[in-house]
Amino acid sequence: MLDLTNPTVLKSFIFLNIEAASLILMISLPILLTFFLIVKNLRAFFNKPKNT
Secondary structure, three states, X not given: OOOOOOHHHXXXXXXXXXXXXXXXXXXXXXXXXXXXXXXXXXXXXXXXXXXX
C-alpha cells in the first residue's frame, strides 16, 4: 500500500492521477469531436434531399 501520510508520495500520486486524466481526455476528446462531426454531416446529407 501507498503511504498517504508522506506528502511527497501524496503529491506524486495526485500528479499521476492528473496526468492519466489529461491523457484520457487528449485521446477521447478528438475522437468524440470527429464522431459528432461525422454524425452532423451525415444528418445534413440525409436531410438535404428531403427538403428540396
